[in-house]
Amino acid sequence: MTTVANPTPINVMLAGIGGQGLVMTTQLICQAAFLEGFDLKSNDVIGLSQRGGMVWGSIRFGDHIHSPNIPPGEGDYLIGLEPLETLRWQHLIKPQGRLLMNTRQVAPTRVQQEQEPYPVEAIEKMQAVRRTHQLDAVAEAMKCGNGKAANTLLVGCLSHWIPISEKSWHQAIDDTYPEKLREVNHKAWRRGRELAAAWE
Numbered sequence: 001m002t003t004v005a006n007p008t009p010i011n012v013m014l015a016g017i018g019g020q021g022l023v024m025t026t027q028l029i030c031q032a033a034f035l036e037g038f039d040l041k042s043n044d045v046i047g048l049s050q051r052g053g054m055v056w057g058s059i060r061f062g063d064h065i066h067s068p069n070i071p072p073g074e075g076d077y078l079i080g081l082e083p084l085e086t087l088r089w090q091h092l093i094k095p096q097g098r099l100l101m102n103t104r105q106v107a108p109t110r111v112q113q114e115q116e117p118y119p120v121e122a123i124e125k126m127q128a129v130r131r132t133h134q135l136d137a138v139a140e141a142m143k144c145g146n147g148k149a150a151n152t153l154l155v156g157c158l159s160h161w162i163p164i165s166e167k168s169w170h171q172a173i174d175d176t177y178p179e180k181l182r183e184v185n186h187k188a189w190r191r192g193r194e195l196a197a198a199w200e
Contacts, residue, residue: 017106043069081102084105086099098161101133
C-alpha cells in the first residue's frame, strides 16, 4: 500500500434505490482509496434499503479525514444510480462538480403508489444547468456480459477523474466481488473508464 498526500478531501456521494447494490459500490470505492493509501471515511444509509426505498452513501478521502458527512455544496462527484435520486441529492455537489447519472429509471415506492409524480421536467432542468454525464449503465454493462455490473461501470467512469491508480482499482474489484463475478466487473470498469475519457 502506498502513502498519498492529498490535503484536500475528495467527496463522493452515491444515491439510489434499495436493491441497486449501493452498499457494495460504496465498499468498492472505499477499498480502492484504502489501497491507494488515502485516509477515508464513509457512511451509507441502509435503513430504507428494502426494494423501492431511498438509499444513499458518502465517501471522503484524502490526507486526514475526520467525518464521512459531505456538507451541502461541497461534494465533488455524485454517482446517481437512478435519475430521480440524482436529482434528490444534487444539492450536495459543488457547482463545478460532476454528476454521473444512470438514466435507467426505477420508480421509488412513492411514485409506484402514485403519491408523487416522476419529476421528468426537473431532471431535464438539472441536466441543463449541471455538469451531468448520463448513460444507460445497465445497457452498457449488458454489453460487458451482465447488467448487474452497471454500478461498477459507473465507478469506472468516476475513476477517470480521481487520483487512484488502475492497479488499486483492479485489486479492489478482486477484493469486493466473488471470483465468478470478477471478470465481468473488470470489463464493466474498463468500459466506464473509456466512456468517461470520451466525454472530455
